[in-house]
Amino acid sequence: TGVPLGLGPCPAVNAEEHAMVARGLAAHDGVLRGADRRLAGRMLADLEAYLPHLLNRQDGAAMAVGVEMREPFLDTELVAACLALPVVQRTGPGLKGLLRELALELLPPTAVERPKRGFGMDAGAYLHGATRPEALRDGALREALGAGREDWAAAVGEDRDADRLLLWSAEVVCRLLFRGESVEEIEEAVWRDAPTHAPG
Numbered sequence: 001t002g003v004p005l006g007l008g009p010c011p012a013v014n015a016e017e018h019a020m021v022a023r024g025l026a027a028h029d030g031v032l033r034g035a036d037r038r039l040a041g042r043m044l045a046d047l048e049a050y051l052p053h054l055l056n057r058q059d060g061a062a063m064a065v066g067v068e069m070r071e072p073f074l075d076t077e078l079v080a081a082c083l084a085l086p087v088v089q090r091t092g093p094g095l096k097g098l099l100r101e102l103a104l105e106l107l108p109p110t111a112v113e114r115p116k117r118g119f120g121m122d123a124g125a126y127l128h129g130a131t132r133p134e135a136l137r138d139g140a141l142r143e144a145l146g147a148g149r150e151d152w153a154a155a156v157g158e159d160r161d162a163d164r165l166l167l168w169s170a171e172v173v174c175r176l177l178f179r180g181e182s183v184e185e186i187e188e189a190v191w192r193d194a195p196t197h198a199p200g
Contacts, residue, residue, distance in 0.1 A: 020045040036087045043090070044083075127164050133157075135190045136167060140174035140181075 024044035028037045055070075062069040072078055082090070089098055095116070103112045136142075142152045156167060172190065175181040181189070 017045075017049060020048050023048070032087070039091070040087050043087075127168060130192055131168060131190055132192055136171050139171050139189075140179050141167065141171040144174045144178055 021042055025037060025041035027044055028040050031037075032040055055074075058069055085098070094100070100112050136156050137153045138149060142149070145152075147155075168190070172186055175186050175189070
């Protein structure tokens with residue numbers, strides 16, 4: 001297929017992601033060529049790899065308060081119509097451009113043009129006082145990036161809550177993959193009040 005395997009957590013995950021992209025490309029054989037085929041194929045792979053996780057999260061949050069959010073966007077006829085659109089209409093102008101144009105016919109501009117909020121969370125409040133700062137300042141992530149101690153300490157010491165969860169998640173992944181630490185070892189190193197594990 002000519003699609004290189006990415007750097008992922010393990011060969012099995014890389015192979016599965018490669019297969020998803022290959023299936024997406026194959027679905028456009030004889031229909032699209034060149035950059036349009038590559039983009040449409042990867043977008044189709046995204047539907048298989050990325051979308052289910054978002055839908056599970058959204059469905060759980062919505063149904064917890066009795067709100068049905070799956071319609072109309074998961075209607076099979078609407079999905080098929082959207083996938084049949086030319087690539088240029090699915091990718092522009094702007095983020096969700098075609099959908100925004102249609103929405104402007106029914107909704108006020110303030111509702112259509114407001115910035116996307118996504119599934120954000122207050123990571124700073126979640127992590128404040130719970131993690132050991134020294135584990136991040138001189139941990140596996142700094143080693144993996146090859147950053148100098150002083151520069152790295154200054155960078156991670158800045159009060160950027162939006163980056164905080166990403167940094168700590170990357171630190172845990174680096175400890176698992178690069179250092180081979182156990183879950184228990186990571187908990188002990190990262191969390192201030194690490195759980196006590198029974199022996200054996």
